[in-house]
Amino acid sequence: METVAETVSRWRAEGIPCALARVVATGGSSPLATGTAMAVSATGEVIGGVSGGCVDGAVYTLCREVTADGRPTTAVFGPDGDELLAVGPTCGGSLEVLVEYVPPHGGHPVDRVTAALREGRPVVTTAILEGPRAGDWTVLVGDDDEASPHPGGHRGDDSREHPGGPIRARAAEMLGRPGTAVVASPAGRVFVQSLAPPRLLVFGATAFAEALVRIGALLGYRVTVCDARPVFVAPERFPAAAEVVRCWPHEFLRRTRVGPSTAICVLTHDPRFDIPLLTEALRTDAGYIGAMGSRRTHTERLTSLREAGVGESELRRLRSPIGLDLGARTAAETAVSIAAELVAHHRGGTGAPLTGLEMAIHR
Structure with missing residues (x-):
């Protein structure tokens, strides 16, 4: 995720929109771990990967679609995945991927993540996976007093608060301890990812x-x-x-x-x-x-x-x-x-x- 976040921030600085894909859940012998990321720019450049190759082509297509319409989506690949995608990991496992639009201008949490990691500070991100608020982020950085909500760029609505309570508590608990979790909330499932550069x-x-x-x-x-x-x-x-x-x-x-x-x-x-x-x-x-x-x-x-x-x-x-x-x-x-x-x-x-x-x- 670290290298991908840096590249996404660079694209944004150059005025290039992109889509960010992250593995949020896996099953069986999945090739890569949750939190693994891939990004595709509007110019077709690729950084990272979510599967070691076997479903990256399908995720690339999803990223291009999300970049075009600005709407986040999730997709499941594997035995229980979406048959319309007609693809899954060759290892027999499964993975769920969240694909989000990242705009080229304005504030976005990915830049805060990049800055924190460059400074060697731990960071936790949360993202709503489903429902009308899918794609909303919040970021918690080590040594910060508060974590500010950052709505997803597909809607640009700054008035809604990110779900707090157990989600905020789980994020604070994971700060400094690398890992991921999917937590239930009134807004739907929330993907929590903790990054702490070793x-x-x-x-x-x-x-x-x-x-x-x-x-x-x-x-x-x-x-x-x-x-x-x-x-x-x-x-x-x-x-x-x-x-x-x-x-x-x-x-x-x-x-x-x-x-x-x-x-x-x-x-x-x-x-x-x-x-x-x-x-x-x-x-x-x-x-x-x-x-x-x-x-x-x-x-x-x-x-x-x-x-x-x-x-x-x-x-x-x-x-x-x-x-x-x-x-x-x-x-x-x-x-x-x-x-x-x-x-x-x-x-x-x-x-x-x-x-x-x-x-x-x-x-």
Whole structure:
């Protein structure tokens, strides 16, 4: 959703209307998760996708229709879907898609979402799925005192309030915790989507970091690179990073925001940096902490960390050597190995080849 929202805001700035499609419900072995988005501009450009390909063509057509008439719609694809669409996921699952018109001018909540995500702030959106108020949005941004209603651009009626009560309470509850929900309200079903950009803190401005920053940004992380060595901390080396910081790593970690959605990757494998940094990192609630180095380096590092007072339960959180066993040799391959472990850790994957595994692909 983040990349799609940015593109939609850019189209709006260029005076181009578009349609935004989001997966609001899934069933069975659906290819992509709820909240996945796709947008189609009035000029025919496409960003994102809702199905991995199998129903994107039909959704593209719906987006063109919504752009033309300005009226939101929902459609169900799959065994119980609309037969007139004559299409469904090849995997046998189902998905429901909300398609909304996004005008080229005036205020629209998608711009507020884009601004919040660029600043690294969590945001929750709600959208009414059906009835005369279908397409009405409201947006709640972290650190905001209030969430203002933003009616859908198809009607332009600012006088109606968005359904409050349980919807507002659910949005506030989900703020900062990525996920989606469909909640019943007097106005009809409401789709609630919470977006909280995960952070990737990369310590060590190395060639490995150059590759990992690019992949991390592609995965949706807001990436920070930190190193104390001035000659290596050049922002032009890391164009995909949200910030490049010159500072002693452990000092930066003490003053920056760290939470369960934060991943910390230590790529320096230099005890001067690693020991104070990991001592600090293992006492945070970061969701992932990994460190680069050989098995010998790891053994020596554990000894130093114990001497620094780090407990055994904290040490068990450390993933070192970092990454999955891919046989990686180059910096790019190593970055893929680390990124693969990040995804497996976040999604609960095994890291094993899917071939031969007798288990659901989409859990």
